Amino acid sequence: MVNAATRSSSANNEPVIVLGIESTAHTFAVGIVSSEPPYILADSRRQYVPKEGGILPREVASFFSQVAGEVVREALHQAGISAGDLSAIAVALGPGMGPALRVGATVARALAHYFHKPLVSVNHAVAHVEIARFLTGLLDPVVLYVSGGNTTVLSFRAGRYRVFGETLDISLGNMLDTFARETGLGPPYVVGGEHVIDRCSRGGEFISGFPYVVKGQDVSYSGLLTAALRAYRKGLEPLKNVCYTLREIGFSSVVEVTERCLAHVGKRQVVLTGGVAANDELNRKLEIMAQVHGARFKRIPKKYAGDNGVMIALTGLLSYMSSYNIIEPHRAFIRQRWRVDRVNIPWYPKTLGRSL
């Protein structure tokens, strides 16, 4: 068996090297990670940016198919290896947009089959958690995962990352982007490393009357978005005040549910991950909250906040070394609604380079 052969070579102190493919949303990315320093050997990516409006899955898939080949080649070139040197191929099979996921799955199946490499199935949300644990060194944290598609508070308990709180409707990133789009502030939504809502919030004042919805450990944003858009259309308040209040309520409520989770599970570490983790203001708020509770907070480099191939390769490597979720290429089906709490985490609380 290919699997057995590869893992026995790792016993001979040869590094295990995994190539990971990400294609769940707007980014097609390939990362290559080794079990030995410097760990991250390659990080290649292309992001689909619509000229106007939102993201259409069909157009994303078409873009991905065009760039897939060059992204894989670029990653192998960066790592200075050939496909034959790899120990395994990892791919994010979900959750995400079907047409986009199919491109990554097809590339992964083809590589695994052609080069006779084991294929490792990776959950995209688990990968966001793993990259944050690996890069911050906070190994047993409460995790706030915020992106264009997700707003979730997670923590490890009884073998898996459990959902302690989440949005009841739209995600935080979606709310910010939608407001920007409806008010003509975007797209693009991120300019010079800063979200257009942050730029717009500068010098803004808090205005009352917007709903702040925290129900138990969950948040809800659709009412807030509607109220902000209504205030903008009435035109009685300067836009900067509307932006500031929208952001203040959006961020504060998600930090508050993270705080509740921290008090409930009694852990001492907090990390932030996902596309919105690049946001300075959200990092600042979480850091203050962690301080109040005597917990440690470390931010992850902006580069690895959003979707990337390195996190898929890293998680694939951890999974592969735990002999978990290694699948036959013909069984590599995409899973659009693959919930994070359906995945076992047998390597926890280890990570790469720390007692693995």
Place this chain on the structure above:
Amino acid sequence: MVSEDPWKKLVDGMIDSVVKLPLIARGAESELHLGAYGGIKAVFKYRRPKPYMDPRLDAMLRRSRTVKEAKVLLHAFSEGVSVPRLLAVYPTLYLLVMEYVEGPRMKEVLEGHVDTSKACSLAKSAAAILAKLHLIGIAHGDPTTSNFIVSPRGLVLIDFGLAEYTSDIEDYAVDIHLFRRASLSTHAAISGILTDCFTRGYREQMGNEADPILRRAEEIELRGRYVEERRTVWGAGR
């Protein structure tokens, strides 16, 4: 000048002395101190500022939550629901004062050596209290076994920080679901008895109106996320 405002001085002095009282519990949004109020042993529930929020948002939230909790406590108590007696509320200080309820939490009692008939009667009393609360249009929002005190005068429901005035049966059903989920996660060995007795107690107190609420609670359990959480418990032993 604000610093010379005698009211502010009074207010600051009051909070200073409250937070010096012995701390008996700290949650995510408040702290409980033990003291006396008008000769009665009392709990001071103080909502501290959240330094990560805009001060205007923070003040608005702390004030509205303090006021709502006071209203709910007062209303529930006057309708004969077993809750602590409210002694005072200071919305501008974000402070509630309640009678101290003596006794262990239901969670602690269930974790100790408890026979099935005692566990069953506790679950039935908890259900009866929740049913009474629902009948007057209030959902508790967090009715776990940590929030029931086993006191000499019977079971008492505490912590109304997440309570809501509501006529939506979904909110009542969530209460029932939360109690069941807490039974499963915290008291797995006797969870069957707890949930059966809870359901019986709820129906006895509420009558026919209980059925649509109990049905909705079943539906909530089948919604993805909660089914997964239930597996947490079943998966734990494997």
